[in-house]
Amino acid sequence: FLPLLLTTGIIGKxxxxxxxxxxxxxxxSLLEAIFILPAHLAEFAKSEAHLDEYFGDHVRHAHTGAARLMYRLARLDWEMRKRVDAGFVRVTQVYRYMxxxxxxxxxxxxAGSFLTLLLALALPATGILRFQLFGADYVDRFMINLETPPYYRLEDTSAAVLALERDLMSxxxxxxxxxxxxxVGIRQQDEFSNKYGNNQAQVVFDIDEENPACRRPTPILNDLRAVVRRxxxxxFARVEREEGGPPxxxxxxxxxxxxxxxxxxxxxxxxxxxxxxxxxxxDISDDFERGKNEVHxxxxxxxxxxxxxDVAVVxxxxxxxxxxxxxxxxxxxxxxxxxxxxxxxxxxxALDAIRNFRIVNTRxxxxxxxxxxxxxxxxxxxxIFRRDRKRVISVFADVDDKRITSTEANRLVRSRFGDVGERHPGCTVSYTGEEEETNESLRSMAIAGAIAFFLIFAILSGILxxxxxxxxxxxAVPLSLIGVIFGFMVFQLPLGFMALMGTIGxxxxxxxxxxxxxxxxNEYRAAWQRRHGIGVDVRANPNRFVNTMARWSSLLRSGPLRLRPIFLCEATTVAGMSTIAFVRSGQEQFIAPMALAIVCGLTFTTVISLLITPCGYAILDDLVLFFFGSGLAPGEDDGQGAA
Structure with missing residues (x-):
């Protein structure tokens, strides 16, 4: 997670x-797992015999029913655990066969896993699964930025705004x-500045989002735009939604x-x-504004x-x-x-009077x-706006997320105007706004992901x-994207920045x-080596100096032993995240894609951890045997067949 600090731009902050x-x-949590969790296990993870021994004297000598109640609750807990264990035995048998x-x-x-991964990655690459930086359909208020002609007085602008207010209310x-x-007299120009003048105005339209009868923000936005156009x-008039997240x-x-x-x-x-x-x-517009009339x-x-x-004299x-x-x-x-x-x-x-101005020449x-x-x-x-000493005109537009995303709209515009520099020499075009922030955030997150991948690889290499x-x-990391991508396809939601954050988690x-x-x-194989005296005279490695039976036994026994903790870890995480992942109203929907990415991904990562990882380890064994031979220690004789 620490490489995320390298994310640049506003999103990085x-x-x-x-x-x-x-x-x-x-x-x-590491301190809790090392020091506090063992104490909890010692207190609560008691055997049936220990329960009888612990509660026996208390039950016999108790003057109240408190001890009997505690004993009965403990017995009930033990019976439930036995039933759960019995159910897991059947699940384990099925898993062992699989x-x-x-x-x-x-x-x-x-091969099937990586082919499925390529198919999943093709969905967002081809536009079948859309990408939207922040896609929450939640709005507290709408900002209606207005501008009347430059010759309007403050009173004229106020009258026009009042007429618009009445139309909105009705x-x-x-x-x-x-x-x-x-x-009146000021409006928001962008996320960081305001614009002042007698012809500037802004209307803040606050919706009652807590009312169950209130519609979704998009239909209200369309109605507001229809009213303003009248x-x-x-x-100049633009209706903007005040959205969550960074600008x-x-x-x-x-x-x-x-x-x-x-x-x-x-x-x-x-x-x-x-x-x-x-x-x-x-809301298509530009920032090229005509001022008041001038004499040229x-x-x-x-x-x-x-x-x-000469010009100076004139x-x-x-x-x-x-x-x-x-x-x-x-x-x-x-x-x-x-x-x-x-x-x-x-x-x-008067222009005629100006034409009759007398200029005294040098004579x-x-x-x-x-x-x-x-x-x-x-x-x-x-x-006049400038950038890099060049004059600039910016064209703005908003999109209806239900019909088209910002990425799709910018892709269409790029493909249509790829020859602007050829048709108009000396002019250049750049695409900023959400498109620029999206590209910058994706680039920086890709760099952060590469650094995180290297750090994890270095740590695991040292430990293993x-x-x-x-x-x-x-x-297993790229394979986890399969669950995320297909999950968002099922729920018909676009991928976004918060979904990427969930994917990192x-x-x-x-x-x-x-x-x-x-x-x-590795522990199973190391234990097998110790039982057979390997490791005393040679430096044992879990992937070598192990016979074929031990190799297969380590794979077939480690999986069922780890079935319960892996299943419980992912099941509890899915249950906890589900309270947020499927929210479609209120402010919670801003972070819902992050939780949904974890929920959808975990449904497939269970298969990765329990089936694909052992298969990858088995292929690793095949490569070791192919390049280094059987790897038996001196004096060992591999007389056992494969499982």
């Missing part, structure tokens, strides 16, 4: 507490509304970079037009040169006309007053501004004194069970 808490909990059959067909079992069922809060007063950006976020805003706007319009044709994609003065440098002017004259030129400074009491001379407002508002002659420049009135730019046995143990359980199985096989 979000999950950094998980490996820390788990590491501390596992260290404390193990014997699997070992005889060990190559077929291993079209959404009252039992689904907890509160509607409107704010209000043409807003030049991961928009479902579709295309960043277009270049030097010319005209070209960037053409590309952005192409993206928006294509996104509008994809079913399930909604485009100077013809050739005409200006002939008239004895710019200084225009600045003096609009901003004023400082001509004097005088004292007014204790204050210093600056005197500026500028054109009167009536001479700076002292007045030149009309309209004779050397083209003067137009057009909307300006409210803001073998470089091959850890491979048998760790082979599942890998720890699978490794532990396989370690228990391999350790018992």
């Amino acid at each position: 979000f999950i950094s507490i998980v490996p820390q808490v788990i590491a501390i909990a596992l260290l404390l 193990l014997r059959v699997a070992l005889r067909r060990r190559y077929l079992v291993i 079209n959404i069922p009252p039992h689904e509304i907890a509160a509607v809060i409107a704010t 209000h043409p007063a807003f030049s 991961v950006g928009k479902a579709v976020n295309v960043r277009i970079m270049g030097d010319d805003f005209g070209t960037l706007q053409i590309i952005a319009d192409e993206y928006k037009a294509f996104l509008s044709t994809i079913p399930g994609v909604a 003065i485009d100077i013809d440098e050739g005409k200006a040169a002939l008239a004895g002017c 710019g200084a004259a225009i600045n003096s006309a609009f901003q004023g030129a400082e001509v004097s400074v005088f004292r007014w009491g204790n204050d210093e007053v600056t005197v500026r001379v500028k054109y009167a407002d009536e001479h700076t508002r 002292g002659v007045q030149v009309p501004l309209g004779s050397i420049a083209t003067i137009t009135r057009a909307p300006g730019l409210a803001s 004194n073998s470089f091959i046995q850890p491979v048998v143990i760790l082979a 599942l890998a720890g359980i699978v490794v532990n069970d396989s370690i228990v199985m391999v350790s018992f096989i």
Whole structure:
């Protein structure tokens, strides 16, 4: 778990507490297993004879019924344990038969397991099983971000928002509304910043998710979008859900970079037009905002040169006309007053008046501004975004998770606009938002998984004194994905980040069970070597200096001995996780995929630990015999046949 600390980005910060808490909990559980658990076993795991001996005198000399009650409860517990033991005897007999059959067909079992793994991995690779970073359908509130035209006053924006509020209250069922809060003059721009202005507004629509009659968030979201679309007063409107988990950006976020805003706007319009044709994609917009009307003065440098002017002279004259030129400074009491001379407002508002501005050239002659420049009135730019010194326009869109995922939508967009750089030289496109966070988190988790795999391999190699046995143990980790993938297919849920977290926890359980199985096989063989005096004159190895009968006996006896602890470990884990895994409402559904991954994975890892791991160990024996021979100690004679 500790390599998860290497996960980068916002998601890495979000999950950094998980490996820390788990590491501390596992260290404390180790102390409990070493010191506290033996005391519990000594007190509660008593035999039938010990119960009679312990309670006999107390029952005979008791003045109350307390001792008799305790004795009867203890006897009842013992009887229940005997019945459970009898049931496990029958289960063990069935398992022993299955193990014997699997070992005889060990190559077929291993080949079938890995073929099934390849089939399972093909499901998410081909898009049959969808991937969604965070797929919980739970929302506390919706954020409706609004923007009116830039010339709207604060009162005009307030009136438009009030009309929208009334429309929302009349079209959404009252039992689904907890509160509607409107704010004018500010709205949320992204996860980390706000936008201010007379034409900015935000409506917080809080739903009553605790009401059993309240619908799921997705239908409510669709209704809100339909209501907002009926209000043409807003030049920009986006309905967003406030979701759990770390901020991961928009479902579709295309960043277009270049030097010319005209070209960037053409590309952005192409993206928006294509996104509008994809079913399930909604709230399509961009961040290219037109500002208030401006007067654009485009100077013809050739005409200006002939008239004895240059851009600097014209710019200084225009600045003096609009901003004023400082001509004097005088004292007014204790204050210093600056005197500026500028054109009167009536001479700076009309285009004809601006065209008649007189510019004094280098020869002292007045030149009309309209004779050397083209003067137009057009909307300006409210803001300019840059990245890597390039101008940027970003296209955003949201998706309906029931119809299409962010990964699928971005895949369609990538395939459609793969030639943007060829059609528009100098322009580049990058995909950010949820797509970027997904790729970054998957890359960092892959690195963390590789480091964890190496660390586990190194630890097991040192403990088992073998470089091959850890491979048998760790082979169970990828095979555990079979249960996870097919489980999510059965429940028709997309894989996501929390499912990956559950898979990491599942890998720890699978490794532990396989370690228990391999350790018992080694212990059985080591005990056989000690009984036959091997290990005194030679350095014994559990995989060598063992005859054929001992090899098969170690496999056939270790499995039934470990059946109960492995079954109980996985059964109790499944029972505990089931309370969360199948939750489909409330905040718990955010972590439900993690629990579901463990539950579905454990249903298959039982087969891995009890059947596939012994088959892998048997194949390891075949390889040892093939490359190193029988491995009998000096003086040993293998006269026994195979089991």
